Each structure stands twice: as C-alpha cells, then as structure tokens.
Amino acid sequence: MERYNVIVTSIFPQPGGFGTARTVINPQPLDIEAASDLATERRNQGAVVTLEAVRTITGGTMKAKPLDDLELFELLRAAYPEKFKDDDDETWDAAQQFADEIAGWQDVADLLGRVVMLTMPMESGLTKRLSHCLGSVTFNEGSAQMIAAVRRDVA
Numbered sequence: 819m820e821r822y823n824v825i826v827t828s829i830f831p832q833p834g835g836f837g838t839a840r841t842v843i844n845p846q847p848l849d850i851e852a853a854s855d856l857a858t859e860r861r862n863q864g865a866v867v868t869l870e871a872v873r874t875i876t877g878g879t880m881k882a883k884p885l886d887d888l889e890l891f892e893l894l895r896a897a898y899p900e901k902f903k904d905d906d907d908e909t910w911d912a913a914q915q916f917a918d919e920i921a922g923w924q925d926v927a928d929l930l931g932r933v934v935m936l937t938m939p940m941e942s943g944l945t946k947r948l949s950h951c952l953g954s955v956t957f958n959e960g961s962a963q964m965i966a967a968v969r970r971d972v973a
Contacts, residue, residue: 820850821848821849822847822850822853822870822871823844823847823870824844824856824860824867825841825842825843826840826841826843827839827841827866828866845965846965857869872957872963890913894913894917895913897929901916930952934951935973936950937950947971948972949966949969950971950972951964952968953968
C-alpha cells in the first residue's frame with residue numbers, strides 16, 4: 819500500500835527576498851485517506867499543503883540480516899572501547915561472552931545507546947544541528963529522509 823507524507827510549505831522574509839521551508843507534519847507516512855484528511859485540515863487553517871508519496875523501509879520490506887561473528891565483534895569493540903581494547907583471541911572470547919550475557923532492558927538500552935553514537939552524523943534541514951540518529955527511512959524522488967526514533971547531539 820502506498821503511503822504519504824503531508825508537507826506544509828512556509829514562506830518567510832529573508833535578506834534579498836523570501837525563502838521557503840518544507841516541513842513534514844506527520845510523524846509516520848500515512849495511508850491516502852488519513853493524509854488527505856490531515857491535508858484538508860491544514861488547508862482549512864490557511865496552510866499551503868502538498869501530499870508526497872513515499873517508499874518506506876519498515877516491517878516486512880526491511881532487508882535486515884543478522885550480523886556475522888566478525889561484524890558483531892567489531893561493533894562491540896567500537897561501542898565498548900574500554901572493554902575490548904585489543905584484537906587478540908582473549909578479546910574475541912570476552913566479546914562473545916559479553917554478547918551472550920546481554921539480557922534485560924538496561925543492557926539492551928546501553929548497547930543501542932552506544933550504537934546510536936556510532937552512526938554517521940546528519941544535519942537537520944531546519945536547525946542545521948548535527949545529530950546521530952536511528953529510525954525509519956523513507957525515500958522520495960531520489961532523496962532519503964529519516965524519522966528518528968532516537969536522536970543524540972554530536973558531542
């Protein structure tokens with residue numbers, strides 16, 4: 819099923835003329851009925867609104883695959899540099915044992931919090947701030963956009 823983003827275009831004065839900003843106002847892509855209802859509501863408030871079809875990589879279409887042993891080892895070394903400093907057999911064994919022992923909300927939250935900080939920083943189109951982000955990705959007209967589930971400022 820095709821999904822849609824609802825885009826509000828704002829016009830604002832700037833030196834030498836006017837600028838525009840496009841803002842996605844729905845947190846997740848919507849079906850056509852919900853997107854049309856939201857667009858109509860915003861148009862009734864005087865906004866300039868467009869609908870934009872998106873391709874979303876979530877759920878059944880995500881091409882996720884488990885990490886292999888070496889990928890998991892390298893990721894754990896990057897996420898926990900204080901625990902896994904060397905590239906020897908003892909470190910390999912310690913990393914495997916650590917991965918086997920990860921259990922519970924706090925352990926998973928700690929690991930994923932560290933993984934977020936390993937992502938490539940992205941610049942916000944509106945605030946120009948750099949952030950590490952993880953979330954669902956949408957593609958539209960050759961560009962990728964993320965709706966971040968997790969965002970951390972670049973330190």
